Amino acid sequence: MEPVAFVVLTALAVVSGVVVITHRNQVIAALSLAANLVAIAGFYLLLQAQFLALLQVIVYAGAIMVLVLFVLMLLNLPDEARRRGGGRMQSGLALVLALAFVGLLALALSRGTAGSSFPASDRFGTVESVGQALFTRFFYAFEAISLLLVVAMIGAVLLAKRRL
Amino acid sequence: MSSLNPQWLLLVSAVLFALGVVGVLTRRGAITILMSIEIMLNAANLAFISFARVHDQPDGQIFAFFVMTLAAAEAAVGLAIVIALFRLRESTEVDELNLMRW
Numbered sequence: 404m405e406p407v408a409f410v411v412l413t414a415l416a417v418v419s420g421v422v423v424i425t426h427r428n429q430v431i432a433a434l435s436l437a438a439n440l441v442a443i444a445g446f447y448l449l450l451q452a453q454f455l456a457l458l459q460v461i462v463y464a465g466a467i468m469v470l471v472l473f474v475l476m477l478l479n480l481p482d483e484a485r486r487r488g489g490g491r492m493q494s495g496l497a498l499v500l501a502l503a504f505v506g507l508l509a510l511a512l513s514r515g516t517a518g519s520s521f522p523a524s525d526r527f528g529t530v531e532s533v534g535q536a537l538f539t540r541f542f543y544a545f546e547a548i549s550l551l552l553v554v555a556m557i558g559a560v561l562l563a564k565r566r567l
Numbered sequence: 568m569s570s571l572n573p574q575w576l577l578l579v580s581a582v583l584f585a586l587g588v589v590g591v592l593t594r595r596g597a598i599t600i601l602m603s604i605e606i607m608l609n610a611a612n613l614a615f616i617s618f619a620r621v622h623d624q625p626d627g628q629i630f631a632f633f634v635m636t637l638a639a640a641e642a643a644v645g646l647a648i649v650i651a652l653f654r655l656r657e658s659t660e661v662d663e664l665n666l667m668r669w
Contacts, residue, residue: 405571406571409571409576413579416579416583417579417582417586420586420587420606421586423586423590423599423602423606424587424589424593424594424603424606429596429598429599432599432602433598433602439583439609440605440609443583443612446576446579446613446616447613447616449571449576450576450616450617450620451620452616452620452628452631454628455612455616455631455632458632458635459635462635462639463605463609463635463638466639467605467638470642470646471598471601471602471642471646474598474646474649474650475598477650478649478650478659480596480598480659483594483595483596483599483660484595484660490593490595490662493592493593494592494593496592497588497589497592497593498589498593501586501588501589501592502585504581504584504585504588505581505582508578508581509578512574512577512578512581513574515574524623528625528628532625533625533629536625536626536628537632541629544629544633548633548636551636551637551640552639552640554640555639555640555641555643555644556643558643558644558647559643559644559646559647560647562650562651563647563650563651
């Protein structure tokens, strides 16, 4: 069951990721990114991170993607024009470097020790265990990130508003 | 994960990260570049959660949680900048944004 799910999710994640970075219509790219995010939520479920999988679907595929789609449809952008001249060379170079990067990481992974496959503890990945860590050891980081969200919200309003 | 080797998940994470890098380097639309950054952040999250599972510790999941929050803040500010740019230039193509070039 798990290998099948893994193959299906990998195919979905990679194909939707390629569509995001190649499609000229940005609305289709955004919808494809939503599919990509849902596939990653599936990976989280395979890794028994149930709470994070839920957050991924609700916050990422839900809230953030709606924001992106909203802006795309608000601006009503034309399809991206094709690159000419120097842009093509840049694209080719980017592709070569990305392939080299993946090859290097794959080499490192193949040489690393195999990860353990012992069963996770019962509480692993539940709201309880994540929440407990969040409000004890990571309490100050949690408070700081809430401050960051407020600052980002004020910044977004200030930037996007025509005049205050 | 009885039969699933975490190295395969890390490889998927590496491939997704590389896809995001290619997107940032090759695309011209500002919003597409933002979406490519989201792909990279998600690839990092996938690696974090794989390691959380390998070590049976919630720390990696907490990190992924923080990255998600950061991505929300980044998307909000980034899209606000894109809207402001569109108002100024009627375009979101990054090649045309050279006001700060000296």
